[in-house]
Amino acid sequence: MQALVMDYAHGAAVAEHCHSDDQLIYAACGVMRVSTAAGSWVIPAGHALWMPAGVEHAVRMEGSVGMRTLLLPARVEGCEVIVVSGLLHALVLAASRLLEREASASAQALIFAELATAQRISAFVPIPHHPRLRGWCEAFLDDPAQDISLQQCGARLNLSARSVARLFQREVGMTFGEWHTHARVMLSQRCLAAGQPILAVALDHGYQSASAFAAMFKRVLGLSPRHWQLNTLQQRGVVR
Missing domain, CATH: 2.60.120.10 (Jelly Rolls)
Structure with a gap:
């Protein structure tokens, strides 16, 4: 070692x-x-x-x-x-x-x-191998608050919306919307682990309310962001 x-x-x-x-x-x-x-x-x-x-x-x-x-x-x-x-x-x-x-x-x-x-x-975000789409996904991870549709993504990459949808499904096994949500939830854990308020985390990751963020977080990870945050801080000995 x-x-x-x-x-x-x-x-x-x-x-x-x-x-x-x-x-x-x-x-x-x-x-x-x-x-x-x-x-x-x-x-x-x-x-x-x-x-x-x-x-x-x-x-x-x-x-x-x-x-x-x-x-x-x-x-x-x-x-x-x-x-x-x-x-x-x-x-x-x-x-x-x-x-x-x-x-x-x-x-x-x-x-x-x-x-x-x-x-x-769970903290993994799959990234497509397609060069242009991979670059777009990595840029999204830098700014998860951005609100972009499948059509807008395709326009930026000079691809049809249907082509983008097929690439996501083929290369990461998710729809565009599923990947978008998954990436935001995975990224939000860094802020929750730092003890940031739930509403601030929600807004920084493209959600308009804490309740909308909490519902999506629970759908992906199986527990509320507040419970995730408390469990994590307790495991680290930050709170008791």
């Missing part, structure tokens, strides 16, 4: 790369967007992405980011986003010191025990 400590300014990016070991990419502060060929994961502060060995990925920072990374023996088959508990947070921050001591085996065992029981969240 190896520990890495890196701090980044807003807008900084890490070019596409991969590791021979699994990588736990932890946002101690700030928000990271981790992208692979399949799509993007939005990692709010207090969360981490467990990235399997050998997967090419790039990282972009939103706000000042304190990235703490552990390189681990391969254990996961697919990417998983976890809520980092207070104990796991302390272990990750102290990992570089702990792993140099005689107690390193105990520290590693405790880290893996925390990872095994950590709460998983």
Whole structure:
């Protein structure tokens, strides 16, 4: 196991790369967007992405980011986003010191025990492979408040609405509207994890009211944004 400590300014990016070991990419502060060929994961502060060995990925920072990374023996088959508990947070921050001591085996065992029981969240946004559509989707992730129709999307890409609809269904398995909603809900978790008010989160993600946002959030994730926020903050030890 190896520990890495890196701090980044807003807008900084890490070019596409991969590791021979699994990588736990932890946002101690700030928000990271981790992208692979399949799509993007939005990692709010207090969360981490467990990235399997050998997967090419790039990282972009939103706000000042304190990235703490552990390189681990391969254990996961697919990417998983976890809520980092207070104990796991302390272990990750102290990992570089702990792993140099005689107690390193105990520290590693405790880290893996925390990872095994950590709460998983859904944070993946699939991205089409079609070059123009992929570019549009990535731009939407930068500004999820924008209100755009299927026809307007097609006009911007110089494609018919029917072609755009077919591309979404074929490449991400969702309709245009389903992807639009899914992306907004996934992105909203970064603001909820920061403790922002529900109404502010709703408005920042293109909803006209907290109730409309809450209904869509619950449809996608199965619980209200308030319950999601409270559960996440409790898991991290921010509230009790």
